[in-house]
Amino acid sequence: MSINEAFSDFFYSAPDGLELHARVYGESNSEPWPVVCLPGLTRNARDFHELAMHLSKRAETPRKVVAFDYRGRGQSAYDADVNKYTVGVEAADILAGLSALGIEEAAFIGTSRGGLIIHVLGMLRPSALKAIVFNDIGPVIEADGLAHIQSYLERTPTPKTFAEALIAQRGAHGQDFPALTDADWSRMVRALYRETDEGLVPDFDPKLVDTLAKLDLSQPLADMWPQFETLRSIPLLAIRGANSRLLSADTLRQMREHHPKLEMITVDGQGHAPFLETGTLPAEIAEFLDRAELQNS
Template sequence: MSAFENRYWSNDGLKLHYRDYAGDPAVAPVICLPGLTRNARDFHDLACRIDGSRRVLAVNLRGRGGSEYARDPQSYQPACYVRDLQALIDDQALDRFVVIGTSLGGIVAMLLAGAGAPVAGAVLNDVGPDLEPAGLSRIRSYVGRGSSFPTWMHAARAVWETNAEVYPDWQIADWLAMAKRLYRLTSAGRIVLDYDLKIAEPFKLPPPDTPPDMWGALAALSGKPVLVVRGERSDVLSQRTASRMADALGTAELVTVPRVGHAPTLAEPEVVPAIDRLLAAAR
């Protein structure tokens, strides 16, 4: 299934990119939001599975993929991503949508709901209102560190070295596919990370005096179809937090993916039918 490469403008003048997969205009579309260092390519297989039954907008957050890099690296923060998404919602005149967010994308999804966006349902992939310090420390250890490779196999090996404990059952084809989602080929023939390395800058700041009320943001999804996905080996979303999320929402479904860490790809056999159930409920 092919996608149109579309763009819109942020409120601070950045040209931002999303992949637009056509679908039934009478059904609420899906907005897909990737993780911190990820991009819209992570959702291509999911969009192909949906296969025209509804529109899919796979977003590149600012500084990732085809979206422009921010002039101010301190804008690489969830509140700014929410404003960017609100600009997209207005640009496309979306009166309701389902949001699928992985890691950082799930944080943005909760904040969107908390800000009153017309969210009809949500998939929160390996993220919640409380994040585990061990996982955050691991992410800080690699985000913003540049790398360059002469071949895709070299890049795949680097991805394996970083993520072997996350996906212990993967084979070389899986690592190669992940490398091609995470990296891009430059005009000089080198393979580099497909994001602005300055997205790491906000991590150097002290935490805000008044952090956002993430449990309050999650509560805005009460009464709507919600799927919470957790990797069994996740060091970001604990089982305790995932269970608390499901209990707090009442109608949420919790799916745990065995032998996977942070974060599931959403192509796992436990997850695919769960997403189908959520989309059916959000029609």
């Protein structure tokens, strides 16, 4: 591990031997449930930095927080086989990481793709899931939202500076995120891009775009209601951006019907997916985790 003042870098081997990475915050915090953070499709552990700092340093219940980089993202190695960039393979990678860290159970926070992985973990190892936060994801994905993601990934900008990147990202997503400040956008682009000798590049394997391009969005998308049913007994907080194109208000309503104890937050002025470090979200997430753990005791 290389020690950073806020977190440790943890490297481990996937089941197929690929070297993968996670950040570990509050490593010495051992009493409350640890928290596992799973990012979106092309995102990485840096997205959770501010939330992880809040949860790991909270006076009442400081928690260990582990934020993963999937294969092909962040500091994890790229996979030569694009066919391994799947939710199932990534779920197995997360289980391998938890095993390497000695974590048998935890609360899980999943943004978009991360929430889909949690659905799979509910089938593979439900005992590992003590509480769940879904960030703008559920068992039904709206085709229009996925098409929007396809579109902007296919024309991902190649800015030379962070200032150019901020302008590009704000131009692509600003309509869905009017509530964000300049500081919010700056954090977003610094999490998404990395600096190279040729300028900035998105911090993910470009082949990830191919996995989305293969989807035929003219056909109905498979839902994950069977997997969602395995989560019925687990405390669940569902966060939705009011302007989300991926998680509909109707799907959120149906999730409540399937999961009677589900708690919900709608974030005004944000789309897919809400920035979990903004507004009152860090405090609300921390309080949800505290309630879930208290009810479990």
